[in-house]
Amino acid sequence: MAEERTPQMTKKAGSFDSDLIRELAELLSETGLTEIEIEHEGQRVRVARNVTVGVGALSADVARAPREIGDRGTADEPHHPGTLLSPMVGTAYRSPEPGAPPFVEIGSRVAAGQTILIIEAMKTMNHIPAPHAGTVLAVLIDDGQPVEFAEPLAVIEKG
Amino acid sequence: MFDKILIANRGEIALRIERACKELGIATVAVHSTADADAMHVRLADESVCIGAPPAKDSYLNIPQIVAACEITGADAVHPGYGFLAENARFAEILEEHEITFIGPSPEHVKLMGNKIQAKETAKALGLPLVPGSGGAITDLQEAQAIASDIGYPVLVKAASGGGGRGMKVAHVENELEPALATARIEAKASFGDDTVYLEKYLAHPRHIEVQVLGDGEGNAIHLGERDCSLQRRHQKLWEEAPSPALNVNERMRIGETVAKAMRELRYRGVGTVEFLYEGGEFYFIEMNTRLQVEHTVTEMITGIDLVIEQIRIAAGAPLSLKQEDIRFHGHAIECRINAEDPRTFRPSPGTITHFHPPGGLGVRVDSGAYAGYTIPPYYDSLIGKLIVHARTRNECLMRLKRALGEFVVDGIDTTIPLFKSLLAEPDIADGQYDIHWLESHLARS
Numbered sequence: 205m206a207e208e209r210t211p212q213m214t215k216k217a218g219s220f221d222s223d224l225i226r227e228l229a230e231l232l233s234e235t236g237l238t239e240i241e242i243e244h245e246g247q248r249v250r251v252a253r254n255v256t257v258g259v260g261a262l263s264a265d266v267a268r269a270p271r272e273i274g275d276r277g278t279a280d281e282p283h284h285p286g287t288l289l290s291p292m293v294g295t296a297y298r299s300p301e302p303g304a305p306p307f308v309e310i311g312s313r314v315a316a317g318q319t320i321l322i323i324e325a326m327k328t329m330n331h332i333p334a335p336h337a338g339t340v341l342a343v344l345i346d347d348g349q350p351v352e353f354a355e356p357l358a359v360i361e362k363g
Numbered sequence: 364m365f366d367k368i369l370i371a372n373r374g375e376i377a378l379r380i381e382r383a384c385k386e387l388g389i390a391t392v393a394v395h396s397t398a399d400a401d402a403m404h405v406r407l408a409d410e411s412v413c414i415g416a417p418p419a420k421d422s423y424l425n426i427p428q429i430v431a432a433c434e435i436t437g438a439d440a441v442h443p444g445y446g447f448l449a450e451n452a453r454f455a456e457i458l459e460e461h462e463i464t465f466i467g468p469s470p471e472h473v474k475l476m477g478n479k480i481q482a483k484e485t486a487k488a489l490g491l492p493l494v495p496g497s498g499g500a501i502t503d504l505q506e507a508q509a510i511a512s513d514i515g516y517p518v519l520v521k522a523a524s525g526g527g528g529r530g531m532k533v534a535h536v537e538n539e540l541e542p543a544l545a546t547a548r549i550e551a552k553a554s555f556g557d558d559t560v561y562l563e564k565y566l567a568h569p570r571h572i573e574v575q576v577l578g579d580g581e582g583n584a585i586h587l588g589e590r591d592c593s594l595q596r597r598h599q600k601l602w603e604e605a606p607s608p609a610l611n612v613n614e615r616m617r618i619g620e621t622v623a624k625a626m627r628e629l630r631y632r633g634v635g636t637v638e639f640l641y642e643g644g645e646f647y648f649i650e651m652n653t654r655l656q657v658e659h660t661v662t663e664m665i666t667g668i669d670l671v672i673e674q675i676r677i678a679a680g681a682p683l684s685l686k687q688e689d690i691r692f693h694g695h696a697i698e699c700r701i702n703a704e705d706p707r708t709f710r711p712s713p714g715t716i717t718h719f720h721p722p723g724g725l726g727v728r729v730d731s732g733a734y735a736g737y738t739i740p741p742y743y744d745s746l747i748g749k750l751i752v753h754a755r756t757r758n759e760c761l762m763r764l765k766r767a768l769g770e771f772v773v774d775g776i777d778t779t780i781p782l783f784k785s786l787l788a789e790p791d792i793a794d795g796q797y798d799i800h801w802l803e804s805h806l807a808r809s
Contacts (some may be wrong), residue, residue, distance in 0.1 A: 222756035240790040252372035293414055326461070352413040353428065354397055 263277075276312060286338060286362055290355040294325030298347045306347070308358070312340045319359055323351060338362045364466065365389050365440040369433050370404065370569045372444030373423060375748055376655070377404035378732045380442045382580050383671035392436045394429055396422035398525035398580040398740040403732035410436055418743040421613075423447045426454055440464035440678060442671075446744075449654040450477055452764035461467065466678040468653045469580070476635075476651040480523045488496050488636075494640060494647040496563035497637045504541055506695055507562060511562065514564045522551035523559035526650055528598020530554060533565055568798040569640035571595065572607050574622040577673055577791045579683045580632025586685045587662050587670075588621035588692055594710070594786075594802045602780070602786065603658035605665050606794025607755060609641065618646055623687065624721045634659070635672050639645035639798075657700065657749070660730060664696035695757040697764055701773070702745040703730070706781040707809075713741040722767035726753040726760075729771075740775060747778065757795065761787060766788050783809075 228240050230250040241250040283289075290296070298306040298321050309318050314320065319331040320340070341359040345351060368391040377393060381404050384391045393408035398417035406409045413431040415422035422428070424447055434439065441458055443449040443465070455470040455539025467473065476482045480499055487493055493526045494562045495514045501507045520543045522530030530551045534543040544560065553556040570593040578584035591607035592600040602617070606615060609806060622637045636656050639646040659670045668685070676684065704714045715738040721729040733739075739747060752767055754760040765787050771780055786792050790799065 221372045270577065295435055313685055325427065325434065353415045353422075353433075355412055 213291060225249065232304045240275045259341040260271060270306060275279075279338070283356060284341070284359045284361075286336070286341065288320060288332070288358045288360060289321065289354050290351045290353060290357050291332070292323055292325060292330065293352050294330070294350070296345045296351045296357065297322045297324060297328050298343065298345075308343065310340055310343060314338060321345070330359065334360050336360065336362050365675070366508045367392060367409075367436065367438045368440045368442055368466070368675070369394060369436065369438035370431070370444065371423070371429050371441050372447055372449075373399055373404070373743065374746065375400060375485055375730050375732050376444040377655070378407070379730055380444060381407055383669060383675060384442075386669075387672060387675060388525065389786070391677070392432065394422075397741070398742055402632050403734060403739070408515075411599055414438060417740060419447065419742070425552055426457060427655055428452075429454075430457060430461060430463075431650070434456075434460065438463065440466055440675075441629055442466040442675070443491045443654070445654050445657060450652070452477065456523065464678050465752055466633070466674055468578075468631060468635065472629065472631060474652050475525070478523055479521060479526060480559070481648055482646065482651055483561075485629070486625070486651070489628055491621065491625055491637070491648040492639075492646050492661050494563045494566070494649060497561045500561055504544065507544060508537065509600075510562050511537070512530075514562070517565040517567075519558050519563045519565040520547040521555070521563055521641045522547060522555055523561055524555035524557040525551060526652075528595070530807035531598070540562075552660060557560070560689045565641045566640050566802065569593075569642040569647070570607065570609050570797075571600075571638065571799050572610070572618075572641045572646070573636045573638040573656075574619055575670075576626045576635045577633065577636060577670070577677070577683065577685075578626045578629075578635070579681075579709045580630060580676050581631050581682065583683050584623050584626035584629075585683065585685060585687045585690060586652055587666050588619060588624040588670065589615060590658055592658060593797055593799045595799055596802055598805065600658065601700050602697065602783070604695065604757075604795075605758075606692060606695065607660035609640075609735065614644075620687075633677055634670055657746075658698050660728065660751045661696040661751060664726075664751060665692045665694060666690055667693065672687070687689065692756045694753055695760040696753040697760050698749050698751045698753060699768070699782075700746055700779075701748045701750055702770075702777050702779045703739050703747045704745050704779055706779045707780075710777075711741070712744050712777035713745075714776045715739075716747075716773060716774055718772075720770070720772035721748070722750070722770035724763075724767070726763055727751075727767045728753070733773070747773070747776075750783075763794060 232256040290294045307321055314334045316337045317333045320334050321332050322329045340359050343358045344356050367382050367390040369682055370377045381391050391408040393405045393411040394414045396403050396417045414428040414432055415425050425493045446455040450473055452470040452473040454467040454688050458465040497510045517535040520532045520728055532543040532547040534540040536766045547560050548558040571591050572591055574589050575587040590603050594602040634655050636652045638649050701793045719733055719735045728751040752763045754763045768784050791797050
């Protein structure tokens with residue numbers, strides 16, 4: 205869904221209770237509703253989450269929208285040559301187990317084949333190795349983040 | 364009812380499923396290969412997960428990746444569409460093991476009908492009329508020759524693990540039988556991993572007539588009429604209509620009820636299609652497809668029933684919402700499968716669509732994921748969309764189809780739209796007088 209999470213408000217004539225509006229806006233976020241309208245002391249207040257509808261059949265906005273997973277870069281954006289792309293779908297973990305230190309940090313020097321992170325799928329842990337020796341420039345995923353195929357996971361500068 | 368359905372398919376059918384889910388208020392997950400990142404159904408789905416490289420075996424046939432995608436999105440059901448994993452019993456079983464609903468029949472029924480020899484035996488036991496043939500697998504040449512003499516040439520050698528028109532070889536006379544058997548076995552082994560073959564009588568001028576069924580898995584089943592899919596090229600359907608121009612009301616209800624009764628006995632769950640060859644007023648069972656079919660659309664047009672919604676409801680455990688007496692047929696519908704191919708040579712034409720203007724108006728439906736700027740990937744089938752028209756009579760339908768084809772603009776690639784325009788000019792098509800060999804004969808003549 206191309207959805208912006210900014211509440212929009214309309215008001216009828218007269219002053220309004222800004223605390224009420226704020227409360228309604230929070231209620232919207234908490235409950236996941238898109239619209240709340242109430243009548244209170246002769247005034248009607250409507251608080252709505254702004255939903256963007258694509259103008260024309262195929263606006264570019266609709267295109268990039270539906271990605272809850274893998275929003276950090278797509279396969280068609282140019283990658284740093286040392287970018288490690290996910291070979292599979294699953295949940296990425298930075299440490300061998302909860303509470304343990306992560307496999308690598310930014311600045312870590314790694315050998316070719318060294319485990320950078322784990323991707324878990326269907327109860328099996330898959331070690332993701334460094335494709336070459338070098339230095340970890342960036343780690344692009346959070347611990348426990350779902351990842352898709354070809355999603356950029358980390359950047360390892362050769363050398 | 365499901366909260367979230369993962370659509371394990373692509374192209375127009377993924378969009379079709381997405382639409383039904385949306386209408387039921389069910390969240391959707393589109394899985395796709397890297398080549399399909401810009402597909403329309405991916406754009407419209409609530410979530411998408413890239414599952415692999417373009418080749419089908421790395422993506423749309425990749426069971427572990429699809430199951431992993433269910434895991435990370437929390438999908439509670441998978442709709443397999445048609446093709447790919449739709450009739451893969453192993454996939455259905457794996458999903459069951461992971462407590463994810465496979466929207467389709469039980470793995471047992473998928474397996475049963477997937478093996479064409481077992482399917483025939485089952486059909487026979489359920490009272491469906493069969494094509495005369497070997498009954499079981501052919502193990503040696505002598506046996507084959509004896510059976511072939513018995514049922515009479517020409518005969519067809521068919522792969523037990525084939526289906527969908529693949530893995531078949533004709534032997535017109537006795538001396539063709541041995542080579543036909545040998546070639547069929549080799550091809551079957553290569554395509555399906557199983558060289559088991561059986562024999563059937565080759566019917567000279569049959570029509571392909573199939574019956575749509577809906578079952579709830581509890582012993583209730585209804586039929587939704589038949590479709591005539593005789594216009595085929597290399598066993599691939601190009602034009603389908605409902606009802607069949609060849610059947611009258613009595614024949615329709617008789618074959619429909621015979622099939623519905625068989626499905627009740629089988630306790631079949633979900634949608635399915637029982638396919639027959641029809642010649643000389645007789646029906647001959649060839650196979651059953653335990654999935655949604657490409658041409659389900661024409662049945663939807665004449666009955667007003669959304670088959671994908673019914674599939675989802677049944678899979679969620681709901682009983683059939685309709686009884687046989689609730690099913691009414693209104694008018695006539697025709698579907699043309701529009702492929703990205705040269706309309707005369709049928710050479711595939713992948714590339715970028717520069718202009719896309721589908722027809723509209725009363726009784727015109729286009730099921731397509733194509734759009735201006737869309738690049739057709741070369742890795743998958745060439746179907747870019749289906750044009751379906753509906754009208755009160757078959758003649759009106761033909762006029763409407765002609766009008767709709769005239770409006771349909773697809774620039775930048777070749778399509779088979781001109782082929783359908785030329786078919787409409789043929790008297791046999793106008794009269795509905797064709798059989799499964801008609802189209803290839805017509806193409807050979809032109």
